[in-house]
Amino acid sequence: MPENKTNENREVILEGKGVTKRFGGLVAVNDVTFQLYRGEILGLIGPNGAGKTTLFSMIAGAFHVSAGQILFKGKEIQNLRADKICSLGIGRTYQICQPFGSMTVRNNVMVGAFIRYPKIRDAEKKADDVLEKVGLYQRADAMGSELTLPELKRMEVARALATEPEILLLDEVIAGLNPTEVDTFLRLIMDIYRNEKLTIIIIEHVMRAIMSLSHRIVVLNHGAKIADGLPAAVASDRQVIDSYLGKEVPHADDK
Numbered sequence: 001m002p003e004n005k006t007n008e009n010r011e012v013i014l015e016g017k018g019v020t021k022r023f024g025g026l027v028a029v030n031d032v033t034f035q036l037y038r039g040e041i042l043g044l045i046g047p048n049g050a051g052k053t054t055l056f057s058m059i060a061g062a063f064h065v066s067a068g069q070i071l072f073k074g075k076e077i078q079n080l081r082a083d084k085i086c087s088l089g090i091g092r093t094y095q096i097c098q099p100f101g102s103m104t105v106r107n108n109v110m111v112g113a114f115i116r117y118p119k120i121r122d123a124e125k126k127a128d129d130v131l132e133k134v135g136l137y138q139r140a141d142a143m144g145s146e147l148t149l150p151e152l153k154r155m156e157v158a159r160a161l162a163t164e165p166e167i168l169l170l171d172e173v174i175a176g177l178n179p180t181e182v183d184t185f186l187r188l189i190m191d192i193y194r195n196e197k198l199t200i201i202i203i204e205h206v207m208r209a210i211m212s213l214s215h216r217i218v219v220l221n222h223g224a225k226i227a228d229g230l231p232a233a234v235a236s237d238r239q240v241i242d243s244y245l246g247k248e249v250p251h252a253d254d255k
């Protein structure tokens with residue numbers, strides 16, 4: 001388990017101020033203010049439809065914000081283009097894996113690498129390097145469509161790592177894996193975190209995973225932040241239990 005570090009004197013690498021997303025009449029993310037400290041693993045949890053993925057999409061530039069600011073190293077990034085935000089150093093995985101099935105695994109990962117390495121040879125080298133890191137190098141020549149779910153999740157992480165992020169946004173990369181695969185994936189995330197000196201926000205329903213990985217946890221419910229604190233404090237928070245933990249846990253793979 002990562003040690004809990006105090007946040008005093010630590011750099012705020014990412015900050016949200018009153019971040020809001022409306023889809024027509026629906027407020028998917030409602031006035032959310034948060035800080036992310038450099039070197040931290042922040043867990044982002046909440047029921048389905050709480051707004052977690054939408055918040056990631058705004059951070060990564062896939063969605064415009066309806067109101068509020070997002071600051072990366074003190075500079076506003078909300079509403080910049082996704083490729084610009086990626087090149088600044090924020091990489092994400094997608095909850096719904098979106099492999100290019102008719103491309104090899106290596107080429108899938110090169111899609112991420114091109115943002116730093118425009119030359120094919122260099123992008124290839126980067127792709128192989130990150131495939132090695134996520135334990136998928138032996139599948140580099142397989143087609144995206146041939147991968148198993150755990151392999152797809154590794155490829156998603158590899159594609160995000162190939163963009164050389166400072167902040168990695170992981171959206172349910174553990175969901176759907178069996179308990180043994182969950183353990184393997186947890187070790188993989190910790191290895192990457194340590195070796196790449198990353199800052200991570202991780203969305204996950206598997207509580208065992210989120211509790212063991214996260215230094216701190218933010219809880220969303222109906223788009224609003226309802227808790228923000230150390231894992232143990234959040235897990236015993238009455239509002240969090242009533243809105244989420246009491247209903248969602250236990251999961252089949254969370255025993």
Ligand SMILES: Nc1ncnc2c1ncn2[C@@H]1O[C@H](COP(=O)(O)OP(=O)(O)O)[C@@H](O)[C@H]1O
Nearest residue numbers: 023026028046047048049050051052053054055
């Ligand atoms: N592109 C979209 N258009 C309209 N509504 C959306 C869109 N994306 C998400 N939503 C809605 O926003 C809310 C939050 O969704 P989401 O961020 O995916 O939740 P979570 O990831 O926490 O499960 C849901 O009610 C969802 O239906």
Ligand SMILES: [Mg+2]
Nearest residue numbers: 052053054095
């Ligand atoms: Mg989601």
